[in-house]
Amino acid sequence: MKVSFTLNGEAITADVEPRTSLADLVRGEHRCTSVHLGCEHGVCGACTVLIDGKIARSCITLAVALDGTAVTTLEGFEGDALMDRLREAFRAHHGLQCGYCTPGMLITAHDLIRRKGALSEAALRQGLAGNICRCTGYAGIVAAVAAAMDEHGDTARAAAIAAE
């Protein structure tokens, strides 16, 4: 079946089987290997991508359902200031060890900050609850996201003041 959508800003058309998942499609011929498969049943969050700006599990999304959508994987965040800040914070706070959950964590954290702005630690942890990390015990991840969230808030406030 033919399906057309944009992948990281580029228009693509693919011929897929009805059962082909978004994850298998983008990992395969499009080599978006930041999309990691940790469970293939929608629990672990390692395959998290954006579909039309909303986070989604690419392992349980069928490619045929994507016609006309815009899909963003971690490869598509080049030049994104918030993602750069998150990456720096993950490194500074030791928010990754083996790196397998990291792309999904980054996209989920990016979405949380963009949508929620500021969060309590408990709400932040709840927001990350759909992404499993088996290495870090989450402390570094939570600290990194909180730090990026604070900086993002400061930048947003500064931008608002500058605009006034």
Next chain:
Amino acid sequence: MSLTSAPPALAAVTAPRPGCIGDRVLRNEDGRFLAGHGEYLADLDVPGTREIAFLRSPVAHARIRAIAIPEGAEGRVFLLKDLGDIHPVRAVLTSPGFRGSDYPALAADTVRFVGEPIAICLGATRAEAEDLAQEIVVDFDELPPVVEIEQALDPASPSLHGWPDNICFVSTPGGGDLDAAAKAAAVTVSREFRMARQCVVSLEGRGVMAWWDRRLQELVVYSSTQQPHVIRTVLAKLIGVPEHQLRVVAPDVGGGFGVKNNLQQEEVAIAALARRLKFPIRWTEDRREHLIASPQAREHRVRLTAHADAQGRILGLEAEAVVNAGAYSIWPWSAAMEANMVAGILTGPYAIEAYRGRGVTVVSNKAPLGPYRGVGRPSACFTLERLVDEIARAVGREPHAVRIDNMVRPEQMPYRTVTGKLFDSGDYAESVRQAAAMIDVPAVRARQTRENGKGPRFIGLGFASYTEQTAHGTDEWIARGLTEVFGYETATVRFTPDGKLIIEAAIQNHGQGLETTLAQVAAEELGVDPADVVVRHGDTAVSPYGMGTFASRSMVMAGGAVGRASRQLAEKVKRIAAHLLQVKPDEVTLAGNCAVAGARSVPLKSVTDAAFLHPENLPAGEEPCLDETTTFQPLSGTGAFAYATHAVVVAVDTGTGLVEILEYAVAHDCGTMVNPMIVEGQVQGGVAQGIGNALLEESPYDSGGQPLASTFADYLVPGAPEVPTVRIAHLETPSPFTAYGIKGMGEGGAIAAPAAILNAVNDALRPLGVELNETPITPKRILTALHDARTERAR
């Protein structure tokens, strides 16, 4: 004391310098992972690769009558007979009495657990390979399964491997006069404990890819493994390809925790098949396969009795640990690893002079047992530390005070335990005092008095202490009866002509930060910038032979090897620099990418330029080039012992059975820390897995031997809301037996958490007459225990 090599000249670092040992250096490897550029096994892009689906047994125990392969599937379905002349895996201990068994790469006659591989199916995609697997019809003659420990111990149960019963091995460590201890005791406390079977759950599953390289005439095997060199050695023996025509590579590995620290049947089958094919083949384990067919962990039943004086000092200890090792013995550890380890280290950090241990390994129709972070110690710590709490209650004292009184004292170091381990250094009691101070025991007790009994939530406080044997040396592996002895590690340190440094190490880095910490060790000796050091590892073609990353050994072992090689290389650098600077070599120090003598200095780049490209500038008699290869073995053959005390405060909701962790504190000592940031990450990550062990994780089987947890909906691992940020206090007592005084520490976090949490929950529920001695303490188990206690009281 047993000395296996000359004393290391590499002394403990007391004042850390930037970028060197002791500094919180940010990780070199982070960049590629944060960009999404990590390259794991499933990401490898080799033209012509066909994907593998294994046909696996759907039944726990059966003879295979026939296998019907669909027409037209020739060249796409492979059984054991299609793999050529290969040997079954036979993982045995050299210990007398160990019963061996064969584990074929693919089952041909008999299947012994659900998930055992039977056939390899190939397709252009995994989905096509799975379609093919579904078309194969296997005619099984089902046999009665042996599932639980009690069945396996019953001599009337069917025998899995043709032995008289299903007992694989019994070890009996111990020493001292237990009868005298029992006679002298004021209190004797006995309990039975159970730790459930677990899955390991690396977030990336296992995986293997292989092809024959026609140009190099070698078999290339990529595997998501923690020990590529050792896998090469055993694969060569099993499939008949000599080691010099076999290359094993571990690319980026998405977590290991032990499940990738043994030979996989899939590695054998795929390597053997790839030898006979003209194209690459790859298997990527999916989550269901991981949860049912990967080597699993734990499943212990421990009966423990302590004899103590009126102060709670333990005079003698008696233990029987039975471990359900599943269907087969895993290479190289053998089926008996867990039971032997539990029985061998049950005396913990305490000076217990009389001990009688019995470690019993039984086999059953479950997935084979392999190593998982802590190996045996989470269970040993859980049982002993639960019992210490009960001793404390029996003598009316605070549990942490009883711990302090029992511990090996600093002036007793080095201390030989009753089971023959040599504790190297440290102040064990100080870890209890610091943990108790961090958690503020009087404040928690006051809160309990204030709050418990006023509503459904009960507050509890728990402690647990342990020693973590790390970097086990030659003596330890010989004592355990392993057929291969993993007593050393190796590294090559080489400059390039442009003045940069490459470390080639035989370990495998899968999250431990070794691409950074090994660079820090080189920086310590060579004055290079660690951010500019390349660490290559995990590939038999790029490093000298070595053992891999497991048993909390890499920082001690590979760190020691890198330190020794760098120290030797530094001597040569200094000689060349001295010649260039016209000073004496002993006037030269290395720092800031330069060789410095007083006010004069020369960049390392000039030294390497002379060494590689301008031999005419070398001192007379100096050989060109700059590289060194050395090995390292710790001085003590039983390794270096890290230790810690964990303290935790929980709230147990008696209405829902849910446990909330309110505070978690760890006071630990892993000797000299190379990178405290990474150490803290290991502690925190280990505690998270220990929380899973204590509260969530369990792989139950039904009476037919069917595993009941095959998705993340059934097998729960901790998420961000369940794991608090741990407060960590560092004690730092260097080991006298290792380079720089480093002790390993990768497993410790996971060892004490189940014990500390169970102690805290029991502390909370004690007023309600509840005692829980089985992990995980799920809401169902807690509510059942509360219900039983209420029923008991009503009688």
